[in-house]
Amino acid sequence: MSRPFTPYPFTLVRHPARLPSLTGNRDAGHHSVVIVGAGPVGYTVALGLAAHGVRSVLIEADDGVCVGSRAICISRRSLQIFERLGVLEGFLKIGLPWTGGRSFYRGEQVLHFTMPHDENQKLPPMVNLAQYHIEQILLDRAEALADLIDIRWQTRVTGVHTREDGTALSVETPLGAYTLDADWVVAADGGRSFVRESLGLALNGTTYEGRYVIVDILLESKRPTERLAYFDPPCNPGSTVLVHKQPDNVWRVDYQLKDGEDPDEAIKPENVIPRVTSLLEMMGERGGWSPIWIAMYRAHALTLDRYRHGRVLFAGDAAHLLPIFGVRGANSGIDDADNLAWKLALVVQGIAGDRLLDSYSDERVAAARENLAQGAKSTEFMAPPSFAFSLMREAVLGLATHHAGVRSLINPRQTSAIAYSSSPLNVADDTGAFRAGPAPGAVLPECPITILENGQSRLGHVTDLLGARFALLTFSEDGAVSSTAIEALARLSAAAVPIALCPISQRSATGARERLSVDHTGRLFAMFDAHPGTVYLLRPDGHVLGRWHSPDAAAIVDAVLHALDQS
């Protein structure tokens, strides 16, 4: 059966190479930060630094955004990060939001799962869009910030020379080779990271035997956006098939190879097309379709032991490789970038000591280990690594229709925000002080609020209070701010720490404050176990640093200065 391929419905822009002004064969500029790799992670680091006013050079070997079967699911946590970087609109405009999915066993539905979603949420739990969309949205924003982000296309790193006080990178471009000096290098150069190899570092963990064929196709269909999983389907007995909808009538189909199947043969169009055809027939999709892209996938669960190596910082796939099941790959990389950007910015600006960057490694390695554990469970179900996992999966799937108690084992365990519970930055709660609310290290949960600003009132959400700075959420009956909070703010501002006061009031008030948030639903105070006098101290990435019911100014100031390695 022959079926012609069609390109992705996306216009690729090719970007020319460019040389900076050179002294000899050396970049004449001095760079605080050079980011290697313009993928979702590299852009997010660059935009995060720019939000703090820190310049960076972004080096990319390719000449434009990437095509092919890459990341397609962006989580609520990633959307929150993108909102702080001013790019949310593009994701919501292009992305297809979804909240759940269905799993089938031999043609019968055995699970309908939903991701956490309630009236408190501002953003969908997940949106689907192609990685070229993701990169294009981020690139558009980076280009608008050209004074802060210097993008160098068709520039390939060929050498990494680390020193105590910085790193020299050798690069090649079609216009010639040169070297450039950076105080800090962020390696966001993907799973086959050249920087990682140059430093002689290796990822550790597990590589799974099971292989999946990944196919993107063009298909017109009115089917809703959801995750579909077919176990042992009539169209492809013994296999597992996943289906995801993307924008512009692109569909992602993943199916598992059977034991002993030759991957080189399996990936040939003449072997792929009949399988997709029979899948679409089974799904009742009668419209015409075209293949776009075929790739082979093998699940990895690997990480570096540390993400900081002197003045080189690893993020995203360069630091860890996670299985696709549970969509933790790009999303965890975006979270790495968000964690790293504010810390690196404050170090570059001399506001924080460089030990703050050790906490980047501590927190994100811990997050990767949690992601690896969750990803391993997802993978063990989707590609059973032994006869026993296979047998038990068959038992689960066969029982799930009539026995609700086992259904959670089929749930794909989609990515969710990870708490840095054991972060060295956290200020531990006083014992028993809080019965609810985000503990130190956890991310801010979502809740609607009313924001009063300049005489105007608008509906908003508590995550709207975050920015490229620390935030001091002070809870009160009427919007009054304690002298303690004002004193803490003054002392931290004097130490050049970027921080904003965010008063939250139980009832509406017409104070003189520039900005006041009101808990008009009455849910926020309960959600945070807050009383008049309660304070939550938030990091720029939205994780809680500490919380108190009636702190003195020193408690707040010490928490921040300890985190910034100033005290």
Place this chain on the structure above:
Amino acid sequence: MTDPDLDLVYTRLCATMTALGEPQANLFLARFALLAIDRIGDRETALQMVADAADGLPAPEVPRAG
């Protein structure tokens, strides 16, 4: 559960598995184990049962990756 009750359940388990035939015995026992785990509803008890069930069984002569 009395001794005669246990006897009855034991016999029914054997008879059911016999009727299903040996090729399906593994799957049958896997399903039974899952339902039992769900019914027990206690993590520590269930984990102890997993350990007790394996206790005393000889290790395979050649380690098998599966």
